[in-house]
Amino acid sequence: MARDVPGSVVNAVRVLVLIVATSAVITQLIWLLRDDVILGWAEGNPSAQEILAQGGIDQLRDSPIVPGFVALAVVAFVGFALLAVVLGSFFKGGHAWTRPVLTATAGIGVLVGAVCIDNQLPVIFSVLSALVIVEGLVLSYFLWKRETTSYLRD
Secondary structure (H helix, E strand, O other), rough: OOOOOOHHHHHHHHHHHHHHHHHHHHHHHHHHHHHHHHHHHOOOHHHHHHHHHHHHHHHHHHOOOOOOOOHHHHHHHHHHHHHHHHHHHHHHHHOOOHHHHHHHHHHHHHHHHHHHHHHOOOOOHHHHHHHHHHHHHHHHHHHOOOHHHHHHHO
């Protein structure tokens, strides 16, 4: 007989899906606003500032010193989304070991969000980073509710 899934578990999975969706939007924006991301990165880099002064954004974009922000974002997103699907599935199945792993994952998201807010990125990234921080905290709340504890198997 199947056990009823408590609301806290359902809500935790919903928030996890929301975090993945927010990450997808961030990844897409990194692609759409890649020049702004590069310019934000270049603000703290004297070599990049020199290239920018000599040849503009086109030369800087083509320079080998510029990290592949879009490729990094896509790879990170795909890896995170796959991890979220697997962990979410096991969590909804009642496996207790997923709770600390999901909590750690949310904690890393909060840390990354804080780092993004602290850097010179376009404002939309700061807003979305703040959203990821809130989502991570809400996920942690649902993960550690009493009804979630009662549902999980040891």
